[in-house]
Amino acid sequence: MGRLRFVNSAPLGFFDSGVGGLTVVRAVQDLLPNEDILYLGDTARLPYGSKSPEAIRRFAQEDARFLVDRGVKAIVVACNTATAHALPLLRESFDLPVIGVIEAGVESALRDPAVERVGIIATRGTIRSHAYQHALALKRTGLIIHAQEAPLLVPFVEEDWIDHPAAELVLKTYLEPLVEKGIDTLMLSCTHYPLLIPVLRRLLPESVRLVDSATTCAEHLKRELVRLDMLNSQKGEGGLEIHLTDLSEEFENLARRFLRKPSGRIQRAVLA
């Protein structure tokens, strides 16, 4: 089994290119409030979405190594681009459960058997990896899939310009081809996008269902921990420790926005 040496009281390890993955942490804190969480954001090298698959795989391995060295019981890749390019490699490299955001999102998107036309918005790296398109097509034949690179959304979310008229124009440009093709489901395949849900609801036909990486990943993680009998049995509220490879006031403020609560002390991480 090999599983026994992972003590259930050990923290869950999360990593992302920056602080966007904290939307996943927030969803996990809601579902699994007594788990301890160790979060690593690679803010020194963010974003991953525009970089090469080789670079992303190297970064993801260094990020995961940091978490494993600190004794986490499982790894959550809280970044769509890193999941898209590095998940198989991470599963080969580390002898503990590695959960990505893609499988969870795809499962959730296809839970409704009536789904026929799925739209995906994500970073360029995620879309070009074809990871979502493959996963969807494998699970349901005959599905119509429309993938849309949306590289300007992360900068708008990070600037907190979500309600700026320019953000609406950018979103309309990205969404128009998807709406024209009559999608019934839109996958928000970047951990920054949950913050866009109110604007997306306003711009999209009411019938379009939104599937976001954060909540679907949290639900998937819970199912996996139950299945593997790895839930933390402590009664108290779990702690959250945040490590960033580059620290700045900017990143700390952004972390608080993604987490929607005080984040506690944030530490600088040095990767091996």
Place this chain on the structure above:
Amino acid sequence: MGRLRFVNSAPLGFFDSGVGGLTVVRAVQDLLPNEDILYLGDTARLPYGSKSPEAIRRFAQEDARFLVDRGVKAIVVACNTATAHALPLLRESFDLPVIGVIEAGVESALRDPAVERVGIIATRGTIRSHAYQHALALKRTGLIIHAQEAPLLVPFVEEDWIDHPAAELVLKTYLEPLVEKGIDTLMLSCTHYPLLIPVLRRLLPESVRLVDSATTCAEHLKRELVRLDMLNSQKGEGGLEIHLTDLSEEFENLARRFLRKPSGRIQRAVLA
């Protein structure tokens, strides 16, 4: 002197966080066509504009080391954020001329004695360093300076969405406070911004003079090389060698856009 060991036929070394600094290279190729150029873009860790001063200084030293190890005769910091945070450190660390973009821009902005109100647009990192504000205030007392962080411009330029209506809305939001304050000069203090000049000309009053980092830095570099008697005396056209810390089709296409001509072979750089 120590200068004699730098052979005039050695290449000029340029570095930037990415490929934006190629606007400076292009301007230098126009002014100094027979110089060889070695360019390093730290695409694996871009952008620098949102990162901490400590991270930027560390990155800049590694970038400069790469160039020095390859025998360049001078270093051009073709990045405003890196100039703002790391120029003094680089000058201390390396025994060869190190040229930044700020001094050159400030000199050019103040060449006209009638200048009274200067606006600056740049990345958050450059503006918060106060490097431009300090340099301007030191050179001319009584000058009125308005600095505007413009973090969304780089993403729009990189996406080639310069003519998208959203880009115009973003620019108007950034420019409005500067125009209201009656600036007579606008410093484009990011090496990506020369590509925005046509849109800026359309949005700004005709009387506002634009000062861009690329041409002013090239002129400054030429003056410095003449002063130090370091011009390359070869007759033929100089070569250009581009090294990027992360290679992708995306970055190669972007490099061609900034350079406005074929870039030749682009190599992957591994920093020490």
